[in-house]
Amino acid sequence: MSSEELLLGLQEIFRDVLDQEDLVLTPQSNAENVPDWDSLAHVNLVTAIEKKYKVKFALGELQDLKNVGDMIELLQSKLAAK
Amino acid sequence: MRHPDGIDLSSLPLDDVLAKRKGLRRKLSARLNLQPLRIAVLGGSTTNEVVDLLELWLLDAGFAPIFHQSEYGRYHVDAVHDSEALVEFKPDLIYVHTSVINIQRFAPVGCSESEFNEHVKTEFNRFEEIWTSIEVKIGCLVIQNNFEFPPYAILGNLDATISGGHTRFVNALNNEFSLAAAARPKLLLQDICSISARIGLNHWFDRERWFSYKIVTSAEGSNAIATSLAAIVRGVYGKTRKVLVLDLDNTVWGGVIGDDGIDKIQIGQETAVAEAYTAFQEYCLSLRNRGILLAVCSKNDEEIARQGFEHPDSILKLEHISCFKANWDPKHENIAAIARELNLGTDSFVFVDDNPAERAIVEGQVQGIAVPNVGSDVARYAEIIEAGRYFEQISFSREDIERAALYQENSERAIFETKFADYGEYLDSLQMTAEIERFRPIYLERITQLTNKTNQFNLTTRRYTLAEIEAVLTDSDSLGIYGKLSDRFGDNGLISVVLGHRTENVLDIDLWLMSCRVLKRDMEIAMLDALVDHARAMGITTVRGHYIPTKKNGMVLDHFTKLGFASVGESEDGAAIYSLEITGYSPRNTHIKVMELVHEQ
Secondary structure (H helix, E strand, C coil): CCHHHHHHHHHHHHHHHHCCCCCCCCCCCCCCCCCCCCHHHHHHHHHHHHHHHCCCCCCCCCCCCCCHHHHHHHHHHHHHCC | CCCCCCCCHHHCCHHHHHHCHHHHHHHHHCCCCCEEEEEEEEECCCCHHHHHHHHHHHHHCCEEEEEEECCCCCHHHHHHCCCHHHHHHCCCEEEEECCHHHCCCCCCCCCCHHHHHHHHHHHHHHHHHHHHHHHHHCCCEEEEECCCCCCCCCCHHHHHCCCCCHHHHHHHHHHHHHHHHHHCCCEEEECHHHHHHHHCHHHHECHHHHHHHCCCECHHHHHHHHHHHHHHHHHHCCCCCCEEEECCECCCEECCHHHHCCCCCECCCCCHHHHHHHHHHHHHHHHHHCCCEEEEEEECCHHHHHHHHHCCCCCCCHHHEEEEEEECCCHHHHHHHHHHHHCCCHHHEEEECCCHHHHHHHHHHCCCCECCCCCCCHHHHHHHHHHCCCCCCCCCCHHHHHHHHHHHHHHHHHHHHCCCCCHHHHHHHCCEEEEEEECCHHHHHHHHHHHHHCCCCECCCCCCCHHHHHHHHHCCCEEEEEEEEEECCEEEEEEEEEEEEEECCEEEEEEEEECHHHCCCCHHHHHHHHHHHHHHHCCCCEEEEEECCCCCCHHHCCHHHHCCCEEEEECCCCCEEEEEECCCCCCCCCCEEEECCCCCC
């Protein structure tokens, strides 16, 4: 799956979970620059991503991610390994 | 009926409910007439996900919940020691959510049986402290879950056997919890041990979430907890469903009886399909045996439809069906007729039909009815109905078990009624006898139960505790009378309560209620006769009636006027007040024979 497709897919998840239908996600988006992306929302986002792409993040896999771009890279490697 | 906002939570895939919960909450909160409810959640783990989902399911059930959550892991401290915030929140109910991870000390491997019992007791006491503290400080209902089995069984199969086994420990502790819930009226048990088993422990626990966020369960687990809790809350507030309305062809038997004939329908043990229909009929019968009414709504020739129940292998017999409608009228019209005959609202109905078109029209036309998407595979009907948790009750009385029989009699009465032109003649033909007396100790529990669950024929909707009703017995200024009614079709049991208090020579009626089973039977007139009788014996000259309107008691708006009371204005709290001089009152009941009890001196 291309980075662009994944970005769009993630954008849809973020719009649903954060209830912001006009939210535009970029690879640089992170918890600082996306409104309401707090620790509770973070759990919901991770759960939704796992369900949508049928992956499971291992313990520690998420802690070094700096932004949405990093998440896309991680997703690509996990999907490729499936 | 589907809500005008188009949201049908139970038909959404769980992934959508989870991901879109914020938007769903916004939309569901906009619904009108939601009942406010304050719930405190004391958690042994992070409870936000359970609370988010519970909020959705409660909104969907017509509540507007407000939550208070303890900090993670502070369930004991917040209830027992630092309880100011909890008390201040004024919860209507408290959910203590703990999991096997919160068990502090299991019995050590190699301990003796008596040490094992001591360890179970110690753990149990910690929870008992919570319940007692809440009872003393707040007095509200507590929902406590029991424990799921541990994520792994260290001792393998021995884990369930020897004193150091965690599985055995959980079994023993859960047993103590069950006994406590049976003994404490304000403690309700949520059976997470079964709920987790239904999902499967490997899908229930999510270890990554535990280590990362201190959430014990997977999202599926959290949702199962939330839906079961919402069902308990519906049960607490009387929003439990009472009637299962069944289609016939390809729902309770295989095939179309009108085309195939009684010999060809699939029921019995001959084929796999026939066995599955038999199993579904057994499920329906077991619901009936616990007090859920069964009704039939089928497009069929009535005579032919009835034959299906005479099939020798049919588990369901005609006597199990409280109301039978088989004709060619639209199903939603028949369901309205069933509601009238049973005297119950369609919001207490669940409709089961294999035909999606019939399901759609019923769901679209009938107010409040639940129409689970049972599909057309009979093997799964029961499982799908069960998943809706429509019939959850918080306690059981003999009444509940006998209810189906009572309504059966009622339905016979309704058919009987149509044979009489003159209503008085009909009432006389019922050969009604009543027992109307001052409160007696053996009935106090039933009286209390009625004050808490009667909503329609209830003039003030005041709720009483058992202690308050008990106090009436010894208070010389209180007058409480109950009424029991039977007729040629059977005994209706204790169905009416009137309770007043005297100030000098005036009696104020604080409560007047009656079960809707005996509407339009002149029972209220017989009750008034008895009330006046007892009031005069206390030297009372004036009886004052109070009516406090609610959303549900519109049917008694004219109650006091119909009984000849004069309207005398309104009290400060908006209640309408009526008055009746009783010095010259003469008895008015003519259709009910009132039995004299032999009084013990």
